[in-house]
Amino acid sequence: MIEAILLTIITAATPLVIAAIGELVTERAGVLNLGVEGMMIMGAVCAFAGSYLTGVPLFGVLAGILGGALFSLLFGFLTLTLVTNQVATGLALTLLGLGLSGQLGESFVGIPGVKLSPIVFPVLSDIPFIGPLLFRQDITFYLSIALVIGVNWFLFRSRTGLKLRAIGDSHGSAHALGINVIRTRYLAVMFGGACAGLAGAQLSLVYTPQWVENMTAGRGWIALALVVFASWRPLRVLIGGYIFGAVGILQLHAQAFGVGIPSQFLSMLPYAVTIVVLIIISHNRRTTLINTPACLGKPFVPDR
Amino acid sequence: MRIELERRAGASGLFAIVSPLLALALTLIFGAIMFWMLGKNPGHALYSFFIEPLLEVWSLHELAIKAAPLILIAVGLAVCYRSNNWNIGAEGQFTIGAITGSILPILVPQWHSVLVLPLMLIMGAIGGAVFAAIPALLKTRFNTNEILVSLMLVYIAQLFLDWLVRGLWRDPKGFNFPQSISFSTEAVLPEILSSGRAHWGIVFALVAAVAIWFMMRFMLKGFEVSVLGRSERAGRFAGFSGRRMVWFSMMLSGALAGLAGISEVSGSIGHLQPSISPGYGFTAIIVAFLGRLNPLGIIASGFVLALTYLGGEAAQLSIGVSDKVTRVFQGLLLFFVLSCDTLILYRVRVIFGAGRAPAARS
């Protein structure tokens, strides 16, 4: 039973982790994109369409990534080239994404999807308990872990990552040093979009293999909150995503088990626990400040 | 081809006026193309969107009803954002304000007095302020980020309301359906004119907007908000406290959101129920920025956004487009308005080919 519960938690946490890690890179580059929900739902509809029309779920994953990335480009063009306000543009992107995905997906409603099949690692997957949890999962799970580790390495160990963080902390100085701020930010925004798209693909191909409107149901917002929760550090995104997912699943089990607490209060738990854990981990003001991108949300126009 | 921006010496007065018009023009053109591609008569569609809701008196009342909470919440948020405090949980403060404001009419319905309504409004504002004080407290005491805390509290507030109206505050005569008893007439925010439903909520919104505009423009507190928002260090040199500003701005915006909540429940709904807001607290964030964080601008943007909702409905009915199309159209409009605002602060150059680009940098 514990194994089954853990499997459920993994499925619930994976889209949150993926979308959050993408947004984390975007924000580390100094861009605040509140359109995660919109990009995610676009990823979900593109993924379902890709999988359904080609018959190959893996193409669906690609379509989701592509859909999210292209959609984020719209945000990039507005906020980076035309320096519009990032908060408002992100929210408008969500509005647009929810409408557009509904329109695009109208003909897919009610069609049962094909679940993305797991990639089984021989030998390893036969290890009791750990095998099914870690080595018999679909590609989105492996990608989520790879993304967390990869982004962590990229941001703190690679030269380009250093530049990206420099842009987020002080775009003026980065520009003066000859770093192309706008181009890097475009790439960061598109990375965020691609990740949100992948997260959407996980929803419509793995979590619940189907397309229905608004199927993200607010998960994009949770992903945004997780970036803050993680104080912009990739490994903490993983922890946060799994805490949130686990509490959400466990409260359902508590209900089925019959604890006699009103379900509304149990449903509050994931949010309350997130706040409490945040209080515990953010008491050290300095580490929080160091990790917060100083230029987050600020417009940048190079002097010419 | 490349687009380059060049900062103007100051904000362009001409473009401050031209930019919204240009945005409207672009929206009309793109909207016309979109509706034409969907096989709808573009003229008819745009007419239902922008003109039809403005032609009838009742519809103008509805416009005021829809705009009131947006404006009320957004002016509070503007103070927050200007002082660099990121309250995005106005939806939760709205909900809690609606709950605390409803304590009197639900728990002591037998008390009929002219005092009921003012007390309700005050209690609603206090409820919103106290709820917004939670992220303020956690931010000043534990350094927690207010974006996360205020957002998470939205869900908690909504579930709490849900629990209340399904349990404790359920109308005993309502067949166990999830709503409270209906408010008595003393507890209902009256209509302003007899010609329609618009209630005093819109007056509160306009008064709050003007008051906050006055504060930001002429009072020391307004100066404090902007200085601390630009740089906390500079604020400290001027003797301002960033900590106190967190409390002030969060609680002010919470109070206004709470007031919006109880006004909405008392003026438009008449009882508590599980869903009392179609996301006003989040839409107000767009309104705040669309109004350039200026309370007077927010009045305008609040009405524009309200118009797109009403127009969307009118278009659904008269030409039969789906609500999805109206949401896409709304998104388009917002994008054009935001992009055209760029023209106020920047000159835009479109450069073809390599042109006279600055020396190549990697």
Added chain:
Amino acid sequence: MKKLIIALAATAAALSGFVSGAQAQEKTKVCFVYVGTKTDGGWTQAHDLGRQELQKALGDKIETPYLESVPEGPDAERAIERMARSGCAMIFTTSFGFMDATVKVAQKFPKVKFEHATGFKAAENLATYNSRFYEGRYIQGQIAAKMSKKGLAGYIASFPIPEVVMGINAFELGAKSVNPNFKLKVVWANTWFDPGKEADAAKALIDQGVDILTQHTDTTAPMQVAAERGILAFGQASDMIAAGPKTQLTAIVDTWGAYYIKRTKALLDGTWKSEQVWDGLKDGILTMAPYTNMPDDVKAMAEETEAKIKSGELHPFTGPINKQDGSAWLKAGEKADDGTLLGMNFYVEGVDDKLPQ
């Protein structure tokens, strides 16, 4: 600047196109207000299918405009008023949360007929209609008790309102009529519509040992989970067989079309009267999806029960029935009255959950 002039010119051209758009019309307008989108795959979609059926049946005489995604609250009142003003002769408001808004608008427009789904407030020009979903739940319970090896089913519930509680009780009563020791576990998802959360709830119930699943939420996600885990399940609101060809036993299908046609005909004849209608299986307002994935004897039993309910021989809430705490509710042979059912907020014996109060 040149761009601007072009833009303005185009605008003027676009607006002038409107003049030709307005035209007179003579068909009667029968209008619908939806709380969700018409392709939500659940509640609203069922109503929209009903509207389409109506359009097909009487399309030469009527038009059926609708508004989607109308939030419950002040927006609802505006949306309904807009319809009344736009010349609708009859307006169906298809969500419980529209009740007070419908009442208010109905007062303002005495000549327009209003029909509110699942509510309890009526007026001269305001009728209410509802469907006896519980009849289908009872049949499901009987099937569950036959098919479950463990005698334990899982119920994914949305919100604790009487309709949902009634459904849970009817299911349990049906099951107990076959297996007196049958138990039912309930999980409240606190949402009508969130495929992810519904799937999570389904998994939680299955992990706690249930081998039959039924749902009172809107998406096919629980059906998919049941199919994946190899257990059996019931569909809700629409036939969900596509999501679980080897999983779905049957489904309660909302077929509002029959009612919409009946009422619209009455409107056209001039015989429309305000009524409080609570139709059931016999009126065709709900139907059972084909009985599948079960042996013939179970199928025969289900069909027999369905026939008995239709003929009025069987009422699912017939005593002796005890409440959850063991106290007596209905004496032997006594039938529950509609008022108690419509306001139901207690469980019957055998439901393994504490009702949120």
